[in-house]
Amino acid sequence: MAGFLVLLLVSAASFLLIGMAVEALRKAFEQYRLRYLARSIRDLSAMFLFIDARQLLRLNLAAMLVLAAAGAWLGGPLLAAVFATAGFFAPAVAVPSYRRWRVRRFDGQLTDALHQMANALRAGLTLQQAIDQVAREAPSPLRQEFGLFVKEVKLAVPLDEALSAMAARVGSEDLDLVATSTVIARQLGGNLAEMFEGIAATIRERFRLEGRIAALTSQGRLQGLIISALPIAVGLFFNSYRPDLVAPMFESGHGHALVAAIVLLQSAGFLTIRRIVAVDV
Numbered sequence: 001m002a003g004f005l006v007l008l009l010v011s012a013a014s015f016l017l018i019g020m021a022v023e024a025l026r027k028a029f030e031q032y033r034l035r036y037l038a039r040s041i042r043d044l045s046a047m048f049l050f051i052d053a054r055q056l057l058r059l060n061l062a063a064m065l066v067l068a069a070a071g072a073w074l075g076g077p078l079l080a081a082v083f084a085t086a087g088f089f090a091p092a093v094a095v096p097s098y099r100r101w102r103v104r105r106f107d108g109q110l111t112d113a114l115h116q117m118a119n120a121l122r123a124g125l126t127l128q129q130a131i132d133q134v135a136r137e138a139p140s141p142l143r144q145e146f147g148l149f150v151k152e153v154k155l156a157v158p159l160d161e162a163l164s165a166m167a168a169r170v171g172s173e174d175l176d177l178v179a180t181s182t183v184i185a186r187q188l189g190g191n192l193a194e195m196f197e198g199i200a201a202t203i204r205e206r207f208r209l210e211g212r213i214a215a216l217t218s219q220g221r222l223q224g225l226i227i228s229a230l231p232i233a234v235g236l237f238f239n240s241y242r243p244d245l246v247a248p249m250f251e252s253g254h255g256h257a258l259v260a261a262i263v264l265l266q267s268a269g270f271l272t273i274r275r276i277v278a279v280d281v
Contacts, residue, residue: 046169047102047141056091063087074236079250099171102141107174107203109142114178114200118193127182127192128153145170160186174203217277224273228266 064087071083113134120130128150135146145166152162160183167179178199185195239246249255 047099060088060091063090103170103172106141106145106170106172108207109138110172110174110178111200111203111207113138113142113146114196114203118196118200121193121196127186128159141170174199220273220277224270224277227273228270231262231266 064084067087067090068080068084071080116134116137117127117130120133121127125133131146132150135143135150137143138146149162149166152165153159157165163179163182167176178196181195181199182192184190185192235246249259
């Protein structure tokens with residue numbers, strides 16, 4: 001009878017713990033869906049990438065499984081858990097990276113668009129007509145953003161507000177400068193054609209300086225990549241040549257601590273080198 005009561009209590013406690021764990025996982029998934037997935041979908045929609053929440057969740061799970069399998073193949077369960085964690089936060093890293101790439105592409109297209117708008121203004125077109133002409137002829141993403149701007153103006157949104165909204169949506173400092181300068185010039189009666197050409201020349205000069213700085217710091221960036229990749233390459237070589245020397249690092253607590261220290265120190269060195277060679281213009 002006593003053994004039956006103990007078994008009953010253990011079963012009840014186990015059932016209670018499982019229920020609490022399931023509830024905690026449900027709340028964690030709900031927070032993940034609301035915080036990460038919703039923000040990622042909102043950011044992607046602002047960049048004209050309309051992805052359903054279920055599709056994004058499937059992509060996230062696929063990234064977790066693929067990275068976990070790669071980690072298990074390279075270094076066992078510990079590395080698989082690390083890679084799976086990286087796959088879990090993949091959308092939170094991939095979406096901002098794509099946004100930065102899109103902003104750089106937009107800035108590269110903006111100088112030609114400003115020259116085209118200046119020529120259109122000199123030909124007698126209004127600012128809205130000049131932007132509409134650029135929106136029809138420019139490649140993406142500039143065509144998408146300027147096209148949405150034209151649609152907003154046609155729907156009776158004030159031009160100044162549409163410009164400010166486009167600058168806030170894109171997140172480009174150059175476009176923010178263009179929008180602010182355009183609003184001030186429209187209010188004070190400045191020459192928009194000359195202003196657009198002056199801003200385009202400034203942007204081109206900044207691109208030239210950034211390219212020169214990138215060329216001067218390329219050696220430091222390459223050294224950082226080589227130094228960071230060298231321990232991984234050496235570890236993979238020894239794992240294939242002498243696996244008996246590498247296996248203890250993933251089978252004991254001291255080995256796990258050593259691997260964690262290597263990852264931490266290598267990451268700190270890589271970030272330090274990147275901070276040194278990163279020069280803002």
